[in-house]
Amino acid sequence: xxxxxxxxxxxxxxxxxxxxxxxxxxxxxxxxxxxxxxxxxxxxxxxxxxxxxxxxxxxxxxxxxxxxxxxxxxxxxxxxxxxxxxxxxxxxxxxxxxxxxxxxxxxxxxxxxxxxxxxxxxxxxxxxxxxxxxxxxxxxxxxxxxxxxxxxxxxxxxxxxxxxxxxxxxxxxxxxxxxxxxxxxxxxxxxxxxxxxxxxxxxxxxxxxxxxxxxxxxxxxxxxxxxxxxxxxxxxxxxxxxxxxxxxxxxxxxxxxxxxxxxxxxxxxxxxxxxxxxxxxxxxxxxxxxxxxxxxxxxx
Amino acid sequence: xxxxxxxxxxxxxxxxxxxxxxxxxxxxxxxxxxxxxxxxxxxxxxxxxxxxxxxxxxxxxxxxxxxxxxxxxxxxxxxxxxxxxxxxxxxxxxxxxxxxxxxxxxxxxxxxxxxxxxxxxxxxxxxxxxxxxxxxxxxxxxxxxxxxxxxxxxxxxxxxxxxxxxxxxxxxxxxxxxxxxxxxxxxxxxxxxxxxxxxxxxxxxxxxxxxxxxxxxxxxxxxxxxxxxxxxxxxxxxxxxxxxxxxxxxxxxxxxxxxxxxxxxxxxxxxxxxxxxxxxxxxxx
Numbered sequence: 321x322x323x324x325x326x327x328x329x330x331x332x333x334x335x336x337x338x339x340x341x342x343x344x345x346x347x348x349x350x351x352x353x354x355x356x357x358x359x360x361x362x363x364x365x366x367x368x369x370x371x372x373x374x375x376x377x378x379x380x381x382x383x384x385x386x387x388x389x390x391x392x393x394x395x396x397x398x399x400x401x402x403x404x405x406x407x408x409x410x411x412x413x414x415x416x417x418x419x420x421x422x423x424x425x426x427x428x429x430x431x432x433x434x435x436x437x438x439x440x441x442x443x444x445x446x447x448x449x450x451x452x453x454x455x456x457x458x459x460x461x462x463x464x465x466x467x468x469x470x471x472x473x474x475x476x477x478x479x480x481x482x483x484x485x486x487x488x489x490x491x492x493x494x495x496x497x498x499x500x501x502x503x504x505x506x507x508x509x510x511x512x513x514x515x516x517x518x519x520x521x522x523x524x525x526x527x528x529x530x531x532x533x534x535x536x537x538x539x540x541x542x543x544x545x546x547x548x549x550x551x552x553x554x555x556x557x558x559x560x561x562x563x564x565x566x567x568x569x570x571x572x573x574x575x576x577x578x579x580x581x582x583x584x585x586x587x588x589x590x591x592x593x594x595x596x597x598x599x600x601x602x603x604x605x606x607x608x609x610x611x612x613x614x615x616x617x618x619x620x
Numbered sequence: 621x622x623x624x625x626x627x628x629x630x631x632x633x634x635x636x637x638x639x640x641x642x643x644x645x646x647x648x649x650x651x652x653x654x655x656x657x658x659x660x661x662x663x664x665x666x667x668x669x670x671x672x673x674x675x676x677x678x679x680x681x682x683x684x685x686x687x688x689x690x691x692x693x694x695x696x697x698x699x700x701x702x703x704x705x706x707x708x709x710x711x712x713x714x715x716x717x718x719x720x721x722x723x724x725x726x727x728x729x730x731x732x733x734x735x736x737x738x739x740x741x742x743x744x745x746x747x748x749x750x751x752x753x754x755x756x757x758x759x760x761x762x763x764x765x766x767x768x769x770x771x772x773x774x775x776x777x778x779x780x781x782x783x784x785x786x787x788x789x790x791x792x793x794x795x796x797x798x799x800x801x802x803x804x805x806x807x808x809x810x811x812x813x814x815x816x817x818x819x820x821x822x823x824x825x826x827x828x829x830x831x832x833x834x835x836x837x838x839x840x841x842x843x844x845x846x847x848x849x850x851x852x853x854x855x856x857x858x859x860x861x862x863x864x865x866x867x868x869x870x871x872x873x874x875x876x877x878x879x880x881x882x883x884x885x886x887x888x889x890x891x892x893x894x895x896x897x898x899x900x901x902x903x904x905x
Binding site: 369370378379380381382383384387392455456465466467468546550551552553554555561562564572573575578579581 | 691694697717779784785786790791802805806811822823
């Protein structure tokens with residue numbers, strides 16, 4: 321009886337995921353089939369913007385001729401995620417390495433819960449902090465032309481990701497068998513060499529999984545970017561420009577769209593893309609972890 | 621929130637649910653009449669409507685009026701979905717929305733102008749400019765002019781602030797000022813007029829727009845029209861001289877009854893319209 325219940329609960333989880341994909345996919349169907357007003361060409365290829373101007377990529381979904389290019393949104397998402405990862409991963413890994421390898425036990429018992437507490441800050445609070453404080457600081461420090469930018473959003477997002485990457489990476493480092501460390505030290509390696517050359521590579525799959533988890537969180541994160549990025553859909557690689565991400569676009573526009581219209585389908589299509597992105601990422605990460613494990617198993 | 625309802629309806633594969641949801645959507649107006657009067661929509665009108673609700677409570681202590689913002693589009697979506705009694709809108713109903721009202725509720729809606737507003741452009745208090753022409757503003761907002769020195773200001777890039785496209789003010793500026801053209805891609809979109817004012821107050825080279833009653837801590841630009849320079853004041857809006865004037869509306873699904881009727885009567889009364897002037901807008905009468 322209990323086994324049956326557990327089985328049912330487990331299966332209902334899978335069913336929920338499937339139903340969500342089916343539902344989102346169905347609403348995005350006009351885009352996928354290309355029989356609506358917008359197809360893959362309008363979403364991904366340059367479109368005429370204004371008479372006398374070269375075609376380009378623009379996100380202006382409301383107007384006589386809606387412009388629904390995915391390019392500025394994809395670029396925005398990648399830009400913010402990149403900033404967040406570049407800042408968060410080194411910090412989180414360094415913190416994890418220190419906590420698991422060098423910190424005295426007392427300090428370690430204090431550090432881990434405190435950093436994990438960061439994860440419990442609601443993202444809306446982080447967004448608010450970025451909007452009110454971080455934005456002004458970044459503008460005066462880096463001399464940015466505008467307060468809100470991909471950089472500010474990325475920095476705020478880094479705060480959200482650090483605890484995620486830290487926790488998983490720290491667990492992976494701690495899980496490396498004591499014998500590895502003892503063997504390394506016995507061979508005359510310094511504690512630092514042991515941590516960097518033995519423990520970290522041994523924990524590589526877990527550390528990589530931590531980074532992927534952080535990446536997934538960053539791509540889907542909505543509230544922080546909605547508040548701190550300025551939400552201007554600019555096609556540029558500059559980090560000091562305001563930027564509009566895919567998740568923030570869904571959040572900002574879903575309440576207004578005409579039910580079942582082209583704009584509606586496009587928003588669902590964006591959701592589908594986000595889903596596909598994280599799925600692909602998890603798959604790559606899984607493959608990497610399996611490969612590393614096999615390699616480690618083979619040489620050990 | 622509005623989208624949640626859509627989603628429930630859209631899961632049509634669960635056919636058993638559908639009659640229930642439909643039944644609930646018919647019940648919603650009845651339930652709303654018994655509970656608090658819900659008013660939702662335009663961020664331009666939220667402050668004004670809250671003042672109305674406060675004053676109305678003083679003479680009708682039993683009345684409960686619940687006011688929330690979110691933008692004109694959000695309010696009108698809520699009206700169509702039956703989750704609000706009155707929608708606040710700073711733009712007229714779109715044809716598509718009228719169609720949906722007809723399809724869901726069998727009426728084309730009830731429109732009531734309750735105040736007049738002039739869309740105001742704000743700049744930072746440190747900005748030396750005090751007036752711009754409509755043409756200059758248009759060129760700034762479509763992205764042809766990107767430096768203040770091109771319109772007689774300091775040599776600094778213009779930081780453009782706009783509103784989310786669920787905003788009635790966004791649609792109004794797009795139609796009336798830009799002649800339907802698209803906003804510059806560099807225009808940052810903020811949720812709500814208060815956010816725009818706050819951003820411009822902090823951003824030395826910023827420019828933003830919003831309703832008349834919000835210009836605090838920022839400089840409201842005067843508009844050059846021909847030889848005239850018109851300040852965004854209630855008088856200029858009332859006389860119709862101010863070019864970017866517009867009506868602010870209440871929308872209902874059908875003619876007001878019960879608690880909605882009482883509240884609307886108060887808003888249009890002399891006392892109610894006096895509040896309109898106090899908040900910074902222009903009365904309709």
